[in-house]
Amino acid sequence: MAVAGLVTARVQVGGSPATDPYEVLIGRQLLTEIPGLLGPAARRVAVIHPAPLVGTAERIRADLAGLGYEVITVQVPDAEAAKSAEVAAYCWQRLGQSGFTRTDVIVGVGGGATTDVAGFVAATWLRGVRWIAVPTTVLAMVDAAVGGKTGINTAEGKNLVGAFHPPAGVLCDLSALDSLPVDDYVSGVAEIIKAGFISDPVILDRVEDCPAGARSPAGPHTAELIERSIRVKARVVSDDLRESGPREMLNYGHTLAHAIEKNERYTWRHGAAVSVGMVFASELGRLSGRLDHATADRHRSVLESVGLPLTYPGDQWAELLRCMWVDKKARGKILRFIVLDGPGRPAVLEGPGLSLLSAAYTRVAA
Ligand SMILES: NC(=O)c1ccc[n+]([C@@H]2O[C@H](COP(=O)([O-])OP(=O)(O)OC[C@H]3O[C@@H](n4cnc5c(N)ncnc54)[C@H](O)[C@@H]3O)[C@@H](O)[C@H]2O)c1
Ligand SMILES: O=C(O)C(=O)C[C@@H](O)[C@H](O)[C@H](O)COP(=O)(O)O
Numbered sequence: 162m163a164v165a166g167l168v169t170a171r172v173q174v175g176g177s178p179a180t181d182p183y184e185v186l187i188g189r190q191l192l193t194e195i196p197g198l199l200g201p202a203a204r205r206v207a208v209i210h211p212a213p214l215v216g217t218a219e220r221i222r223a224d225l226a227g228l229g230y231e232v233i234t235v236q237v238p239d240a241e242a243a244k245s246a247e248v249a250a251y252c253w254q255r256l257g258q259s260g261f262t263r264t265d266v267i268v269g270v271g272g273g274a275t276t277d278v279a280g281f282v283a284a285t286w287l288r289g290v291r292w293i294a295v296p297t298t299v300l301a302m303v304d305a306a307v308g309g310k311t312g313i314n315t316a317e318g319k320n321l322v323g324a325f326h327p328p329a330g331v332l333c334d335l336s337a338l339d340s341l342p343v344d345d346y347v348s349g350v351a352e353i354i355k356a357g358f359i360s361d362p363v364i365l366d367r368v369e370d371c372p373a374g375a376r377s378p379a380g381p382h383t384a385e386l387i388e389r390s391i392r393v394k395a396r397v398v399s400d401d402l403r404e405s406g407p408r409e410m411l412n413y414g415h416t417l418a419h420a421i422e423k424n425e426r427y428t429w430r431h432g433a434a435v436s437v438g439m440v441f442a443s444e445l446g447r448l449s450g451r452l453d454h455a456t457a458d459r460h461r462s463v464l465e466s467v468g469l470p471l472t473y474p475g476d477q478w479a480e481l482l483r484c485m486w487v488d489k490k491a492r493g494k495i496l497r498f499i500v501l502d503g504p505g506r507p508a509v510l511e512g513p514g515l516s517l518l519s520a521a522y523t524r525v526a527a
């Protein structure tokens with residue numbers, strides 16, 4: 162018999178005119194919530210997962226099969242290797258072979274790479290079917306699975322193909338984090354710290370209060386850090402699902418981060434790259450006279466305290482600059498960066514000159 166779930170918090174994500182509202186549930190044993198999110202007409206369910214989550218996918222399959230659903234499990238490559246056109250095509254093939262219709266439902270189980278591709282497959286199959294996100298990393302819980310940004314990479318860069326397609330629900334089962342390797346855990350903490358700098362500085366206080374605890378699911382503030390970060394993301398995407406303005410703040414640190422990830426052929430974790438990207442953005446803010454020294458310095462201290470990197474090789478600047486031109490915030494010949502005017506005060510820096518960019522990079526260069 163299935164054990165009843167324990168929901169400790171519910172965060173509403175707000176439904177623009179084009180989309181329905183949905184909830185992010187935080188708690189434990191939350192797989193029991195899946196049937197209630199499938200919708201009345203679903204007959205088939207496709208559970209998309211990477212190898213490390215095969216046990217969870219199998220549990221979902223067995224529970225739903227017991228309720229009379231036809232369930233297929235679709236294993237995709239682990240981590241960033243899942244975010245490719247080939248993997249999306251493989252998922253489409255499996256859906257087609259199973260007779261997957263518009264009323265059927267995809268469940269994406271795994272880290273952010275898996276929920277990104279599962280959401281993208283849901284956005285594109287039959288021009289859009291319902292999907293449920295079951296994030297199993299910190300990063301996917303606090304960021305990737307919330308907000309409906311789905312996508313894959315191309316040879317030219319990160320997340321260059323995708324769609325805005327919000328899930329019907331997000332289930333953040335904190336017990337999943339017990340098996341997460343520490344480097345993957347800490348990668349997610351970078352996005353938590355991002356949420357602190359752009360919107361909720363209490364997050365920074367909690368991390369600084371116990372940096373060792375911030376690296377662990379058993380930390381004193383773990384549940385609060387996760388919930389606060391989800392609330393930041395939920396509030397921002399509720400205001401601006403399609404990133405026509407305020408949502409750009411969630412891209413803090415990401416212009417350089419995505420260039421680093423591509424340059425490293427995705428062997429760097431996303432959060433590690435975002436950490437270096439935020440140090441760079443803080444230096445852009447400082448050098449352009451917008452950000453006070455204390456807040457700029459706080460980036461280095463809080464990121465370093467949890468073990469995130471602050472530097473990248475200086476001789477890679479030309480290559481990184483080239484990669485940054487495919488950033489989605491760029492407009493024509495103008496690069497645009499999210500910077501801070503202070504803690505919780507994000508702003509856009511339009512078209513900084515090359516000398517400013519390279520001066521900021523010099524301060525990041527190893
Ligand atoms: N869509 C968005 O808004 C958004 C936001 C932030 C990041 N992202 C994307 O998310 C991706 C990064 O996500 P991530 O950090 O979760 O990485 P990931 O998905 O690569 O997962 C990291 C590793 O942890 C493993 N794993 C996952 N859950 C586990 C568990 N409970 N126990 C043991 N191992 C587990 C995975 O299989 C993988 O090997 C990037 O592709 C990034 O671009 C998207
Ligand atoms: O949700 C958003 O919007 C974000 O920018 C969140 C980021 O943390 C995330 O990495 C996102 O995938 C980046 O989006 P992109 O549009 O720059 O590809």
Ligand SMILES: [Zn+2]
Nearest residue numbers: 352415431435
């Ligand atoms: Zn990110």
